[in-house]
Amino acid sequence: NAGVTQTPKFQVLKTGQSMTLQCAQDMNHEYMSWYRQDPGMGLRLIHYSVGAGITDQGEVPNGYNVSRSTTEDFPLRLLSAAPSQTSVYFCASEPSRGRTDTQYFGPGTRLTVL
Amino acid sequence: GQQLNQSPQSMFIQEGEDVSMNCTSSSIFNTWLWYKQEPGEGPVLLIALYKAGELTSNGRLTAQFGITRKDSFLNISASIPSDVGIYFCAGQPPFYGGATNKLIFGTGTLLAVQP
Numbered sequence: 001n002a003g004v005t006q007t008p009k010f011q012v013l014k015t016g017q018s019m020t021l022q023c024a025q026d027m028n029h030e031y032m033s034w035y036r037q038d039p040g041m042g043l044r045l046i047h048y049s050v051g052a053g054i055t056d057q058g059e060v061p062n063g064y065n066v067s068r069s070t071t072e073d074f075p076l077r078l079l080s081a082a083p084s085q086t087s088v089y090f091c092a093s094e095p096s097r098g099r100t101d102t103q104y105f106g107p108g109t110r111l112t113v114l
Numbered sequence: 115g116q117q118l119n120q121s122p123q124s125m126f127i128q129e130g131e132d133v134s135m136n137c138t139s140s141s142i143f144n145t146w147l148w149y150k151q152e153p154g155e156g157p158v159l160l161i162a163l164y165k166a167g168e169l170t171s172n173g174r175l176t177a178q179f180g181i182t183r184k185d186s187f188l189n190i191s192a193s194i195p196s197d198v199g200i201y202f203c204a205g206q207p208p209f210y211g212g213a214t215n216k217l218i219f220g221t222g223t224l225l226a227v228q229p
Contacts, residue, residue, distance in 0.1 A: 004156075035219075040221060041221055042118065042120075042202060042204075042218070042219030042220050042221050042222060043157070043202070043204075043217075043219040044219070045216055045217070048216075058216065059216075090156050090157070092156075103159065103217075105156030105157050105158070106156050107154070107155055107156050108154070108155070108156050
C-alpha cells in the first residue's frame with residue numbers, strides 16, 4: 001500500500017490563479033480530510049468527507065472547494081489563490097468516523113502564493 | 115472555537131535527558147492524541163488516549179489523559195537524537211451529532227536533541 005499520497009509536493013502560484021491539490025489513498029478508508037499548517041499554529045481542518053459524495057466544512061473552509069467522487073480521491077481546489085493561503089496542506093484518511101487513532105497523514109503540499 | 119495550549123513551544127536538550135510537554139484546554143475532550151512530525155513529513159500518531167486518567171506507554175514515550183479531561187501530557191525518557199521533531203497534541207471534542215471527526219490540534223513543541 002502507498003498509504004496517503006499528495007501531489008504536488010511544492011507549488012508556487014500568483015494571486016488569483018486557481019489550482020487543485022491532489023490527495024489519494026489506497027486503504028479503502030471512508031473518512032478523508034484536509035488540514036492546513038501555518039507557523040506557530042496547529043493543524044486546522046479545512047474540509048472533510050465521510051464517504052464518496054459527502055463533504056462538509058471544517059474550521060477554515062473559505063476559499064477552498066472539495067469533492068469526493070470516489071472513495072480513493074479527495075482533491076482540494078483553490079479557486080482564486082490569495083497570499084493568505086500560503087501554507088502547508090496535509091490530507092489525512094481513516095477507516096471510518098470516530099477512528100481518529102487510525103488516521104494517516106500524507107506528506108504534505110507546500111504552497112506559496114505570491 | 116476550542117483551542118489547545120501546548121507547552122513548551124520548544125526544547126533544546128542533551129541526549130539522555132527526559133522530556134515533558136503538555137496540552138491544556140478550556141473545555142473537555144473525549145480523546146487525546148499525540149503526534150510527531152519530522153521535517154518534510156506529515157504527522158505520525160504516537161499515542162492515543164481514550165478515557166480520563168488513562169496512562170499509556172509506547173516504548174520510551176508515556177502519555178496521560180488528565181482526570182478533568184481538559185489536559186494531557188507526554189513524557190519521553192532517555193532522549194536520543196532521532197527524537198528530534200515537532201510534537202503535537204490533538205483532542206477530539208465530544209460528539210454532538212452530525213458527520214464529524216473534528217480534531218483540535220495544539221501549536222506544537224519543537225524538540226532538539228544534542229548528541
